[in-house]
Amino acid sequence: MADMLADGAAMVADSISDHVSQTVTYRRDTREITGLKAARGRPVQELDTQFGVLRIVSTPWFIKPSLLVYLAETWTPQKNDLIVESNGAEWQVLPTDQEAELVLGSFGELWRLETKRVTVND
Amino acid sequence: MAKAVIVTLADEVAAELTAKSGGWAESFEAERKYQPKLDFEDTDMLHVQVFPAATRNIGADSRASWLHEYDIDVLIHYRASAKAASQATEKFDNLQLLVEQIGDHYKTRRATVSDCYLSTSSVGADSGLPYIHSAIETQNQFVSGVRLTFRKSRST
Numbered sequence: 001m002a003d004m005l006a007d008g009a010a011m012v013a014d015s016i017s018d019h020v021s022q023t024v025t026y027r028r029d030t031r032e033i034t035g036l037k038a039a040r041g042r043p044v045q046e047l048d049t050q051f052g053v054l055r056i057v058s059t060p061w062f063i064k065p066s067l068l069v070y071l072a073e074t075w076t077p078q079k080n081d082l083i084v085e086s087n088g089a090e091w092q093v094l095p096t097d098q099e100a101e102l103v104l105g106s107f108g109e110l111w112r113l114e115t116k117r118v119t120v121n122d
Numbered sequence: 123m124a125k126a127v128i129v130t131l132a133d134e135v136a137a138e139l140t141a142k143s144g145g146w147a148e149s150f151e152a153e154r155k156y157q158p159k160l161d162f163e164d165t166d167m168l169h170v171q172v173f174p175a176a177t178r179n180i181g182a183d184s185r186a187s188w189l190h191e192y193d194i195d196v197l198i199h200y201r202a203s204a205k206a207a208s209q210a211t212e213k214f215d216n217l218q219l220l221v222e223q224i225g226d227h228y229k230t231r232r233a234t235v236s237d238c239y240l241s242t243s244s245v246g247a248d249s250g251l252p253y254i255h256s257a258i259e260t261q262n263q264f265v266s267g268v269r270l271t272f273r274k275s276r277s278t
Contacts, residue, residue, distance in 0.1 A: 029205060048261075050265075051158075051197060051199075051247065051254060051266075051267060052157075052158030052171060052199070053160070054159075054161075054165070055161050080262070081204075092262075094261060094262070116162060117162065118162065118201075
């Protein structure tokens with residue numbers, strides 16, 4: 001019998017990737033994956049007040065692991081990777097309370113990346 | 123227009139730091155703020171912010187005057203690029219030197235600013251940390267500061 005939960009998770013991941021994502025560039029050092037489909041979660045404004053007031057816009061991004069491939073190499077998201085939107089806004093993968101993890105139940109259908117905005121759109 | 127002593131102090135510290143900017147480990151223009159506030163996106167360049175942090179009346183100085191203390195904080199923020207990230211050692215070394223230089227500048231000169239004399243200065247973050255370690259880890263960012271405490275005897 002088919003694993004209905006796994007099939008459902010895969011269907012949700014496909015829907016997110018196909019219908020609510022945008023095309024971005026995923027950059028690591030000098031290498032980049034262009035034309036990548038990634039869905040942006042809800043941006044949240046944080047205030048870091050430990051030394052002055054630092055206003056940070058954080059947001060999760062969702063990417064299918066099967067799309068995160070540079071040449072033939074499958075990438076695991078890392079701290080300091082950059083997601084670049086078509087309007088130039090850059091989001092940097094930085095550890096917040098959560099580092100990149102595979103989500104959608106235990107089926108690992110999507111990467112959830114915690115990012116901070118480091119460049120606003122032009 | 124007359125200004126409060128602590129505001130005048132913050133203004134003069136910011137102006138003095140900027141005027142000597144060429145002599146520091148890193149060039150900057152200090153900004154005097156009421157509240158030290160930055161957007162994360164803007165911290166990819168060095169920011170030095172000066173602001174009034176605290177004021178205290180610490181007791182009678184004579185039968186006719188009171189002794190007041192004024193804390194002026196100098197905050198330093200810089201975020202390394204994604205490429206350099208937390209390994210931006212050379213830049214962070216320069217910033218740590220800058221923090222030390224600012225502290226030394228006031229300690230050695232015992233500056234008299236706005237008719238106030240420097241009482242103490244402390245360098246770095248709270249608890250004796252030279253910078254905020256967690257900011258390096260989570261934000262690729264060097265964050266530190268100098269607190270200057272001035273004293274002034276006032277008749278009111």
